[in-house]
Amino acid sequence: MVDLVTPSAGLDASHRKTSVGSDVRSLRALAIGAGLISAILFVVVGIAYQLQSYGDGSIFSYAIAVEDAWAFHSHNIPGRVVTFLFSIAPAEAYVHLTRDAAGGIVVYGCLFFAAQLVGLLATYAIDRSTDRIIFAYACGSTACLCPLVFGFPTETWAAHAAFWPTLALCHYAPRGLAGTAAIVCALLALIFTHEGAVVFAAVIVATLLLRGTWNAALVRSGRAFLAVMALWFAVKATVHPDTYFAVVLARAAWHVFDLTIFTSPMTLLLLGALAGYGIVFCTLWRLGRADAAAYSALIVAAALAVYWLRFDHALHAENRYYMRTLLLMATPVLGVLAAAFATRADGDLVLQVPQLPRLMSALTSAASVRLVTGALVLVTLVHTVETVKFTTAWTQYKASVRALATGTASDSAIGDSHFVSSSRISTDLNRLSWFSTTQFLSVLVAPNFAPTRLVVDPRTQNYFWLTCHLARANEAAERVIPVESRRLVRVHACEHR
Numbered sequence: 001m002v003d004l005v006t007p008s009a010g011l012d013a014s015h016r017k018t019s020v021g022s023d024v025r026s027l028r029a030l031a032i033g034a035g036l037i038s039a040i041l042f043v044v045v046g047i048a049y050q051l052q053s054y055g056d057g058s059i060f061s062y063a064i065a066v067e068d069a070w071a072f073h074s075h076n077i078p079g080r081v082v083t084f085l086f087s088i089a090p091a092e093a094y095v096h097l098t099r100d101a102a103g104g105i106v107v108y109g110c111l112f113f114a115a116q117l118v119g120l121l122a123t124y125a126i127d128r129s130t131d132r133i134i135f136a137y138a139c140g141s142t143a144c145l146c147p148l149v150f151g152f153p154t155e156t157w158a159a160h161a162a163f164w165p166t167l168a169l170c171h172y173a174p175r176g177l178a179g180t181a182a183i184v185c186a187l188l189a190l191i192f193t194h195e196g197a198v199v200f201a202a203v204i205v206a207t208l209l210l211r212g213t214w215n216a217a218l219v220r221s222g223r224a225f226l227a228v229m230a231l232w233f234a235v236k237a238t239v240h241p242d243t244y245f246a247v248v249l250a251r252a253a254w255h256v257f258d259l260t261i262f263t264s265p266m267t268l269l270l271l272g273a274l275a276g277y278g279i280v281f282c283t284l285w286r287l288g289r290a291d292a293a294a295y296s297a298l299i300v301a302a303a304l305a306v307y308w309l310r311f312d313h314a315l316h317a318e319n320r321y322y323m324r325t326l327l328l329m330a331t332p333v334l335g336v337l338a339a340a341f342a343t344r345a346d347g348d349l350v351l352q353v354p355q356l357p358r359l360m361s362a363l364t365s366a367a368s369v370r371l372v373t374g375a376l377v378l379v380t381l382v383h384t385v386e387t388v389k390f391t392t393a394w395t396q397y398k399a400s401v402r403a404l405a406t407g408t409a410s411d412s413a414i415g416d417s418h419f420v421s422s423s424r425i426s427t428d429l430n431r432l433s434w435f436s437t438t439q440f441l442s443v444l445v446a447p448n449f450a451p452t453r454l455v456v457d458p459r460t461q462n463y464f465w466l467t468c469h470l471a472r473a474n475e476a477a478e479r480v481i482p483v484e485s486r487r488l489v490r491v492h493a494c495e496h497r
Contacts, residue, residue, distance in 0.1 A: 023369040028136050030373060034380055035139025039117035042150055043110060049391045050398070051151040052109030053444050055321060058437035059465050060153055061444055064091045064108050065101035066479050066486060071470055076241035077249070079232070082192040083158040087111040101449060101480040112153060116142050119161030126165050128172035129342035137338035138164035140376065145330055147383035148266070148323035151390060155194040156324040160331055162190040163200045167335050170204050170221040171342065183221055187228045196256060196328045198232065201225055203332040207339035212350035244497070248463055261325045265314035266386065273378055276300050281371055293374035300378055308385060315393055315431050316386045337363075397432035398445050400425045405442040405451035415495050418488055420453040435459045439492055449481045454488040468494035 046052060053061045063069040069092050074084045087108055095104035120138055127135045141160070149157055166186040173179035187204075191197050205225045208218035241249055261267060277300045284292035340360060343349045362368055404420050411421040422430065422438050435457040442455035471490035475483065 020364070020366045020369060023366060023373070024364065027369050027373045027376070028131065030376055031136050031140035031143065033139075034143035034376065035120060035141070036117075038143045038146065038383075039120055042116055042146070043113045045387070045391065046113035046151070047106060047109050049394060050105075050109070051391070051394065052105060052112060052153065053398075053441060054394060054432075055152045055318075055434040056437060057153040058434065058441040058444060060088060061105045061108060062440040062481075062489075064088060064095060064104050065444070065449065066474050066481050067092055067096055067477075068470070068474050072466060076245040077155075078235050078239045079191075079195050080155045080193060082162075082189050083155045083194070086115065086158065095480060099480050105444070112157070115158050115161035116146055119164055122165035123168050126168040126172060129168075130345035133342040133345060134164065134168045134171070134338045137334055137341075141331060141334045143383075144376065144379050145327050145334075147387060148326055149320050150387065151394075152320040154321055154324045156196060156327050158193040159190065159197040159200060160327055162186070162193055162197070163204070163331055163335060166190045166201070167204050167207070167339065170208060171217060171339065173220075175216070180220055180224065184224045184228060187221075187224055188231070191228060191232050196324075198229070199328070200332060200335075201228070203335055207336055207343075210340055210343045210351050210353075211348045215350075244467075256328065257325055258322065259325075261319070261322050264319045264322070266316040266319055266323070267326070269314070269386075270379065270382055273300055273304060273382060274375055276303065277375060277378055278371070281374065285367055293370040297374040297377050301381060304378075304381065304385075316390055317393065317432050318434070320390075393429065394432055397425070397429045398441075400429055401438070401442055401455050402445040404455045405446045405453055407453060410453060411456075414456050414458050416454075416488075416491050418453055419456045419492070422455050422457045433457055436463045436465060439489065440465075443481070443485050443489065446485075449485055451485060451488070454492060456492060464493065464496040466493040467497045 051057070059073065060069065063072040069084070069088045074081070074088065090111060091104045091108035094107045095101050098104075120135070120142060123138045124132065124135045127133075129135075141164070146157070146160060166183075166189075169183055169186045173183050187201050190204075191201050202225070205218070205221050208215065208221055211217060240246065262271075277296050280296040280299050281292050284295055289295065340349070340356065344360065363372075401422070404422070404424060407420070409420050409424065410417050411419060411424075414421055422433060425433070438457040439454050442451050442453070443449055446452075466489070468490070471486075471493035475486040475490045479486065
């Protein structure tokens, strides 16, 4: 087995300790910088490219514009009500007060994409660990994991943002009623972002075992967790989705932890880059190169450049939704590591977990710290390039949808003389399509929300968002969106539901 702890050249213990300390500080600074910059760019890039309208974002944005978000969709998923209250409800209120539908969609995008930044700032304010270890891990997680789903409005995005301040609060909330109330509110907000966040909350409480069984923090958070879960089960038992949507939710639930995501092009690209980097690093480190991380990262970056320029035909678009699997799996792992190192730094690491001390020592060795530093740089590079590819293609796809929506071509065979098939868009660009929401996107991208044609994806066969009754009621209501646009949406809805 390759020894990653001591380079062959060797260093005296004092010098090695100083060097490792410097490397840890550099890694911490890199992780924090990458996380904060990523969190800011999520908002800037998301709004600049109107990514709040990508995928399911089209129906969410349209529902906000016609002031019917709760009736259209959100009432079917009360377990995600926090995401609704945080981003959708304020945006719809803005439309209602100002009659500015386009502005309301921007408000929605700003709030949704800002979730990670809000989460990081809250974590920084709450974290009382030495050197704010939990905050540093939160930043690293934001930089490495969130770009995988960035652009698709999955509620796991909000769950990730809520996870880190909740973890910090459960470990460091002040004693007393105020601290307990804060923990209850944080856990409540977390588990009502997405069903998968229940696992997040359980893991957070479990990390308190590191401080010893029946310690005060564990008892307090454990009781809060049980109370919050009782409410969660009560909501699940009393508030049910529509019959049609219940089937869709059940089908989707089976795919939340679909391991086939590990065979997606994006996953294979990341794993391949990191595996190649690890092999080169181990080789150079064994040869005594203290700068092994820098050279290894440069070599792999050059290989990636060749791949992107000569061989790459993949586009990380539709799989942004399915990458929620990795987000749900990896976030708790990083949370456990953050809690373990924070607890050890506090001098409160009591629970004797087999191999945990050895693992923590290995992760803080000179080789491991430098290995992770280079890996973080490479992951950031991959995310940057893939996001540029995605936003460029998304811009072109929207232009194609807009051209069809404002043109004269029609395909009455798919339902109406005012419908046009999205199959007219080139196959390369149609990789950006989300079959169940194309019709709503065609309204959003048309000038003044007034398309002459409703762009319909003919592949839409097993899921339709609106019932005929809802669409009729919205068409008859007084709304900002032109009534003719809402009529087209109603015609499409009434053909299928």
